Amino acid sequence: MYPTDLTVAAVVVRDGRYLLVEEHAMGSIVLNQPGGHIEAGETPEQAVIREVLEETGCTVSCGELIGVYLWIHPQTRQQFLRIMYVADYIDRDESLPLDASIVRVRWMSTADLHDRRRSMRTPVVLKAIHDFEAGRRQSDELLTGMLPLQHNVLAVLANADLV
Numbered sequence: 519m520y521p522t523d524l525t526v527a528a529v530v531v532r533d534g535r536y537l538l539v540e541e542h543a544m545g546s547i548v549l550n551q552p553g554g555h556i557e558a559g560e561t562p563e564q565a566v567i568r569e570v571l572e573e574t575g576c577t578v579s580c581g582e583l584i585g586v587y588l589w590i591h592p593q594t595r596q597q598f599l600r601i602m603y604v605a606d607y608i609d610r611d612e613s614l615p616l617d618a619s620i621v622r623v624r625w626m627s628t629a630d631l632h633d634r635r636r637s638m639r640t641p642v643v644l645k646a647i648h649d650f651e652a653g654r655r656q657s658d659e660l661l662t663g664m665l666p667l668q669h670n671v672l673a674v675l676a677n678a679d680l681v
Contacts, residue, residue, distance in 0.1 A: 522597040522671050526565045527553025528605035529650045530578055535625035536647060537607070539573050541639070542619045548639040549624070549631075551646065552576075553600070554617075556667060566603050574623045575614040578605035583656040584649050587642045588678035599671065599678060601661070602646045641681050 528551055530537035538549050552573040556565040563580040570578045581604035589598045616623070626634070628647065635644055660677055664670040 522599050522675065523555075524599050524601075524667060524671055524674070525553055525555055526562045526569065526601045526603065527551040527646070528566045528570050528578060528580070528603050529584060529646055530570065530576065530605045530607050531650075532607045532625065535627050536631065537570075537574060537576065538624045538626055538631075538643075540621040540624060541573075541617075542621065543639055547621055547637070549626075549634055549637050550639040550643055551602075558666075558668075561665065562601050562661065562667060563603065566605055570605060571614070573617050573620050574610070575612055575616060576610045576623075577608040579608060580605050583658055583660060584646055584654060585656050586660070586674060586678040587645065587681050588675060589640045589642050589681045597675075598640060598642070599674060600640075600642050600646075601667075601674070602642075602649075604650060604655075645679075645681050 539552050540547050541550055552570040554569040556562055566580045570576055584602040587600045664673050667674055
């Protein structure tokens with residue numbers, strides 16, 4: 519059995535379009551929200567800001583918690599636990615080098631995302647956008663008392679939505 523892969527990601531919207539990355543993963547190029555792993559000593563909010571910058575060159579401020587999502591890979595049974603935040607776009611520095619796995623940065627409409635749903639890294643990508651558009655937000659207190667999250671994965675799992 520694999521350990522649970524704990525990540526954070528951001529829903530960033532600007533002018534009616536969502537910030538996504540095309541990245542190399544699972545042997546192909548997939549669409550995903552910018553995000554990644556929480557580093558030692560980081561809060562989830564700090565990790566979101568850092569990961570968005572590293573993957574897109576965009577500076578954001580971390581906003582409300584949308585939710586916590588669990589996706590289990592159907593073939594490998596690997597568990598992916600994603601903490602999803604709203605992040606407000608500030609600006610972009612196109613001169614910054616992006617993470618090696620990133621192919622390109624995309625701004626996409628909801629219709630574009632539905633057309634490309636088969637190329638999403640996981641179903642969590644579209645689920646989080648639907649939840650964001652529906653106004654779903656979780657209390658910041660959901661994760662209070664669980665820091666550092668890497669040591670409390672079971673408690674975070676207990677609060678996750680299975681996708």
